[in-house]
Amino acid sequence: MRDLQNWLRKHPEVRTIRVAAADLNGQARGKRIPARFADNVIRNGTRFPMSVLNLDIWGEDIEESPLVFEMGDADGILRPTERGFMPMPWLEAPTALLPIWMFRENGRPYEGDPRHALRAVVDRFRARGLTPVVAMELEFFLIDDSGKTLQVPPSPRSGKRRKAAETLSIRALDAFDTFFTDLYDACEAMDIPADTAISETGLGQFEINMMHQDDALRAADDAWLFKLLVKGLARRHGFAASFMAKPYPEYSGNGLHTHFSLVDETGRNVFDNGGTEGTALLMNAIAGCLQGIHDSTLLFAPHANSYDRLVPGAHAPTAICWGYENRTVAIRVPSGSPSARRIEHRVAGGDVNPYLMLAAILGAALTGIEDGLTPPPPVTGNAYASPELTQLPETWDAAIDTFEKSPLIARLFPAELIRNYVLTKRQERHYIAELTPEEQVELYLDTV
Incomplete structure (x- = not known):
């Protein structure tokens, strides 16, 4: 106080x-x-x-x-x-x-507060002597929404609009240098650990990575606050910023990828066995994450527009599978130093509630550890080309029904939160069905 x-x-x-x-x-x-x-x-x-x-x-x-x-x-x-x-x-x-x-x-x-839901999951890890170390990658679009058609804003430097995706383009970053300079200054003032910025594969799309930290609640806070900041600051600069899953049908959508490892009470990464394959605990956590994806899809894809992102070949996973250094799968184990061995969960869109998303990811990993689950073999190559793999729910309706009835979700979240969330999504589904596609974009552009 x-x-x-x-x-x-x-x-x-x-x-x-x-x-x-x-x-x-x-x-x-x-x-x-x-x-x-x-x-x-x-x-x-x-x-x-x-x-x-x-x-x-x-x-x-x-x-x-x-x-x-x-x-x-x-x-x-x-x-x-x-x-x-x-x-x-x-x-x-x-x-x-x-x-x-x-x-x-x-x-x-x-029990209906999403931040408390995440706190409860973190407390379960703590009771086992484990601490999640978490980082997130947040994608968003800068958009000129002043006309009837969404388009990339003109560069404040050149006055020109770049009408193509510019993956990892320094020119695209420099075109909005004033905005990004203000954004990083604001992140420092708010103590949000924003690290690398890149231009992404969508039209006017960018990604900023957060630094790894051993406080999952704070990591979710950072993501929530960052979304508020980016949207508010963009309006100050004369354009919109949006985390909606799929503002442009022809371009890839916004993801919110989550990286995490687990450390024990000595600070040792329990996923690290000194090699590339990782420990048995890593396998347990991967299996838990895979088991949780289907029933948690509503939290990873919470809106009508979310399912436009989850289509084959659009840089978002559609199959429930995992692999080493493979970005076509849902659960990726990145390469690099064994001491940094971790899981990257790639399912969630940028339109999620970060607290619920992270509670679902970490909670599922913990159930895999508690139950001693073993994952199937890792997928190599293009997971989109393997139709025999179990797929994510394809519709909002299916995701709502699955979430409501799932014994696993009942294990991860309080009954009150589950009831409230299902009632919310059913009401939204009813009224959004009355909107045109243009009205849906207008709704989600600023809200999510």
Whole structure:
């Protein structure tokens, strides 16, 4: 508490704060508060209905949710996370963001809060003397959405639009140098460990990698905050940034790849056997991840547009398989130093809730370790050319039904969160069916 108060004293220019939590879609829900009244939030938290973490993508109540009328739309108490205050560099006025998460009146974590779901998985690892070390790669498009057709923004340097993909192009990065310079400065101010930036295979598409860290909650925080930052900062520069899975039908979509290893209490990577193949624990974790993909697809592909990305030959996996140094599979084991032996989970789109995505990935890996699972042989070559492999659910409907009925999902997540998430997705599916493709793009462009 004292650290939070000291932060505000050191930043007298901050006149307003935002307190915000992630709902099930990863949308920031919260309040604007004058900085002079921040002490009350710091000491006592703030309150809003538990149903607020269970809104649909438009921000509407879930009509069938018992949280709304059946339970009287009761409040939860939201308290600051360990992240503390940070600036919001995408706003014109000096403003601070205070991330919060929800608890019940009796002090217990609210089971429908996605951040608590991830915390519970991390606690299970800790009980086994293991700590996940996590890094994420986030892809996004810079888009000029001012007209009827989406297109890449003109370069602030040349005024020209590059109408082709420019994979790993320095020219593409330099064309938006002012934006990326501001973005890295903002990441430093917010203590987001943004590392390498590259141009990707889509039109105006880029990727920024996060540094590995041994705090999975913080890694998910970083991804959530980074998405808020990129979208807000892009608007300040006069264009949009979007993490939606597939804004352009003819180009590859946005992924959010997750790398992780596990270290024991001595700091040793338990996936490292000194060679390229990895340990038995690595095999257990791979098998767990593979087992979890089918039933967790709704978390990796949470929106109608998500399934446009999961098509063969579009740099996103469609088959549930693994391999060494193979980017056509769902679970890749990268090459490199044995001490850095790790898993890369390649299924999720950029439109995910990072907390739920990471809880599903790590939770599945842990079940593989707990159950001593063994994976099938690794796939070599083009996994898209192997139709005999088990495939991901192809539709949103199938993913919703699978998620709801899965014994594995019931093992990974609280029943309340599962119920809330399924009700949310069913409501969204109903209303999105009424939208044209253009209206769907307009919906997802800024929200996800």
